[in-house]
Amino acid sequence: MTTIDPTKKRLTRITCAEHVTPFLKREVESLGYEIQEEDHVAVHIGATLEDCLRLNLHLRTAHHTFWLLTRFRCPSLEALKKHAAAFPWEDLIENDSYFTITSNIEHHSVENTIYPSLLLKDAIVDRIKERTGARPDSGPDRSCVVIQLVWKGERAWIYLNTNGVRLSDRGYRKIPHHAPMRETLAAAVVMASGYDGTTPFVNPMCGSGTLAIEAALIAAGRAPGLLRSDASCLHTRLDLDEQYIAQRKEARKSKPVLADPMPIIATDHDPRAVEACFKNAQTAGVEHLIEFAVCDYADTRIPEPVDTAGNRAGGHVVFNPEYGLRLGETNELRPVYAGIGDFLKNRCGGYMGHVFTGSRELANEIRLRTSSRQIFYNAQIECRLLSYELYQGSRKASKRDR
Numbered sequence: 543m544t545t546i547d548p549t550k551k552r553l554t555r556i557t558c559a560e561h562v563t564p565f566l567k568r569e570v571e572s573l574g575y576e577i578q579e580e581d582h583v584a585v586h587i588g589a590t591l592e593d594c595l596r597l598n599l600h601l602r603t604a605h606h607t608f609w610l611l612t613r614f615r616c617p618s619l620e621a622l623k624k625h626a627a628a629f630p631w632e633d634l635i636e637n638d639s640y641f642t643i644t645s646n647i648e649h650h651s652v653e654n655t656i657y658p659s660l661l662l663k664d665a666i667v668d669r670i671k672e673r674t675g676a677r678p679d680s681g682p683d684r685s686c687v688v689i690q691l692v693w694k695g696e697r698a699w700i701y702l703n704t705n706g707v708r709l710s711d712r713g714y715r716k717i718p719h720h721a722p723m724r725e726t727l728a729a730a731v732v733m734a735s736g737y738d739g740t741t742p743f744v745n746p747m748c749g750s751g752t753l754a755i756e757a758a759l760i761a762a763g764r765a766p767g768l769l770r771s772d773a774s775c776l777h778t779r780l781d782l783d784e785q786y787i788a789q790r791k792e793a794r795k796s797k798p799v800l801a802d803p804m805p806i807i808a809t810d811h812d813p814r815a816v817e818a819c820f821k822n823a824q825t826a827g828v829e830h831l832i833e834f835a836v837c838d839y840a841d842t843r844i845p846e847p848v849d850t851a852g853n854r855a856g857g858h859v860v861f862n863p864e865y866g867l868r869l870g871e872t873n874e875l876r877p878v879y880a881g882i883g884d885f886l887k888n889r890c891g892g893y894m895g896h897v898f899t900g901s902r903e904l905a906n907e908i909r910l911r912t913s914s915r916q917i918f919y920n921a922q923i924e925c926r927l928l929s930y931e932l933y934q935g936s937r938k939a940s941k942r943d944r
Contacts, residue, residue, distance in 0.1 A: 545630050545633050548781075548782060549590050551593075552611075553586060554586065554589035554609050554610065555585075555607075555610070556570065556584060556601070556604050556608075557608070558584065558603050561918050561919065562603050563582060563585060565603045565729075567585050568733075570585055573596070573601075591702075591780060592782070592785045595704070595773065595782065595786050596789050598705045598770075599766075600767065601766075602726065602729035602730075602733070602756070602760075603726050606690075606704075606708065607703075607704045607705055608703055609701060612629050613698065615697060615698075616649075616696060616698035617696050619657070619658065621698075622698060623661055625698070626661070626700070632669065632673040634687070636678065639679075640777075641666070641678055641679075641687035641688070642683060643662055643663050643688075643689050643690075644684075645692070647693050649693050658691060659691060662689070662691050666689070684703075685707065685772065686774060687702075687774055687778055688706045702775060702778070705774060711770070712770070712826070716821060717750060717818040722750045722752055723862060723898075724920075727918060731896075731927055732753060734916050735858045735896045736894060737860075739757075739762075739763075739799030739804070741847070742893075743761075743806045743857065744843075745859075746839035746842045746861060747810055747862060747863055749862065751819030751832075753862060754806055754823070754832055759826065760799070762796075762803075763796040763797050765793040765796055805833060805845045807833045807835070807845070808823075809836070809837050809843075811837065819832075819834060820832075820834050840885050840889075844889050844890055847892035856892060857893045859886065859896065860896045860897075861898065862898045862899075863875070863878060864878075865904060865925075872901065872903060875901075879905065882897060887932065890932045891932055892932065893932050894930065895910070895929070895930040896927055896928065897927075898918070898926070898927050899926060900925040900926075902926075905926070905928055908928070908930075912928050913930060914929045915927070915929070
């Protein structure tokens, strides 16, 4: 019998991208958990492993959920080796299985940050072999047991990575297009726009459709993790299969935000992009919620900004254009951004307009006054979600001071 109790609440660190913490916090709290601590890339709660399985199914903006195994004062590599060897790894990892180590090391005594991971790996296999007579294999594959080492200053934490692969790997994006946006970032952008499934959502220049699909998942009330059929913590000795099946069964009971869904529209001038968008949406099970069209963004259909009862409700138009760093040159894109500004001003009255871009210079070409600017990172590129309140009638838009 294992000495590690999966029903015990332990410190759990849920990570995300920079500037996404407010949206992750909102999600975690909406699921009924209390935030104990937060920083720029994570929130901390008390959770059981069953809680972690639930969180991994439902969270849209999280990258990983780490369940604390042990923590200790760690002034040196020798201390790390001593404490790692004292943990009952034989109760967590089968001696004929496979595991991997990931790490985040910030300590003055460590020049090669790979070395602490190797030391931890050796401590794990040596203890398991000593106690059971056999040793597991280890390597880089994150589909089995994943152990995370965090060593900062004089403190070290060793976690079980409960999901293994990133939660952003939803499983629906079978056909990527040019420079696709990571699913968790797309979900954060959709949430930051203010979209909640009760109003129209329009995504010109849709590419492979990640923004439209994440919006559709929100409108459908569908847990984003349902397309994944595995989790790394299921490969431990902690016997979580029944809980996982129960959590998936419960997640499938999610209901759509509205019985009569509002339109979600995805368009692109490239037929290959629209085909990719459709097939990805089909894999995600939300293609019936999205209207697809091959057309120039300027010809995108903009529904009346009203709800199902005919009351004024607004809506969201979200662009994710190229920003001249990887896919195009700045001068070539100036007329595109100017055209987006004209389209928002002339065609989208009553909506909120949003442009996600990594170029401040090109953003100036939109020539509309922003109502908000929110910072995100797309890989290493600092980007902004620029939002515009688009008035109906004759109110004149003006260029903002950027």
